[in-house]
Amino acid sequence: MTMIAARALALLTASALVLSACGGKDDKKAAPASTARAVSVGQIETRALGGGIEASGLLVARDEAVVGSELSGYRVARIYADEGDWVRAGQPLVQLDTTLLGAQIGQQAAVAAQAQAEAARVSGLDGQGVLSQEQIESRRYNAKAQAAALAELQTRQGRLTIVAPVGGRVIERGVKPGEIAGSGTTAWFRIVRDGLVELEADVNESDLAGLSVGQPATVTLPGGQQVSGAIRLVSPRVNADTRLGKVRIRLPVREDLRAGGFGKVTFGAGGAAVTAVPETAIRYDAEGLSVVTVDAQNRAHQAPVRTGRRGGGWVELVQGPAAGTRVIIGSAAFAGDGDLVKPQPVKAAN
Structure with a gap:
């Protein structure tokens, strides 16, 4: 091999070593990232x-008003509300037939007027011997009794219109047109006051100590909808058989919250x-x-x-x-x- 060829071979070998070394460093740097x-x-x-406590329970009305008739024997003439309706306090719900009672009031009014007239004719005759004192007092008493009977019928007439005792949402209607008042025991209407529905959850006795009024909670409905609420009441009593205590969750007014429905609750964090x-x-x-x-x-x-x-x-x-x-x-x-x-x-x- 000539001197020139040997030098060329040495230069090529050195270059290859340098390139190899450089490539090794780049690979080493890239390796961790890769x-x-x-x-x-x-x-x-x-x-x-x-938090983290979970429980289940039923949706219940916070306050529920049960509506029926105080009178018996009168036919249901009209119904003004149905399930799902929102009503205000004092709003008419049912009108009973006034025909029979109207006739009774007219008759009683005539009797009361006659009794009042008879009592008026003996006014000032006390002690004069024209009539005995017993007869005079009898007429006066009869006039008062007939007036009271008329007032009682007029009061009853006012109660022929059944009104809502509270404002809220009607969740049940058990009355039908033509029904006779007092013929059954079913409530005519059930009204959730102000439409407020809560979750009443059954919580393990061991978990009750970690819950407090005002603590946030999330209620999950069967359809997957989630509703944010807060604890309104932690029962001071635990069921001796199940070892569960009742916890009431205050919820906002929503159409998809139906009394009697099922729900699961997860209680949010509380404390410091x-x-x-x-x-x-x-x-x-x-x-x-x-x-x-x-x-x-x-x-x-x-x-x-x-x-x-x-x-x-x-x-x-x-x-x-x-x-x-x-x-x-x-x-x-x-x-x-x-x-x-x-x-x-x-x-x-x-």
Whole structure:
């Protein structure tokens, strides 16, 4: 081999080594980015705990008025309201037939007028001997009795019109045209006052201590609709057989809230705000409890923690990272300390 050929071969070999070295460095730099694991990331927050309790129950009227007739023997002439109608207090619901009572009032009015006239003719005759005192008092008493009988019939006439005792929504109508008042025991109308329907939930005795009046709650209807409400009443009594207590959830007036329907309730958080982390971010191993945080460069770091109360999918951090720190959710066990990750933000449980 000539000297020139040997030098050319040496230069080519050196160039290949340089290019190979450069390519190796680029590959080394690119490798971490290409192998970074995608992880779900949430945040440590300052929030109230105490929620997460679930129960079920029935939708009930907060106050229900039952309407019927105080009179018997009168035919239903007209009906002015039906199920689903909204009525105001004092609004006519049913009109009973006035024909029979009108005739009785006319007859009684004539009798009362005659009795009053007879009483008037003996006025001033006391002690004069024209009539005995007993006859005079009898006429006066009869006039008063007939006037009272007329007043009673007139009062009854006023009650031939059945009116709503409260304003609200009619949820049941049990009266029919032509029906005779007093012939049955079924309520003529049931009215939910102001249309207010609540959920009466059965809650385990052990969970009642974590609930308080005013605490938010979310009611889920069978169709999937969700309604926001708040606790109005926590019963002071627990059923001795079922160990359940009643909790009433105040709800807004809505057309899809029907008394007698079924609902599930999830109670929101209550109490003082604490530093908390999503429950799925807690890592359990031989060294104790920890979370895996994610720094600004998307590097994972294991941080030991001490936990406190739990509720609604969250855990109180008695000791650990500060609020606002990003933490890996769910897949924390697969991220090692110092690993490069690809954060995928997720919405944690409310």
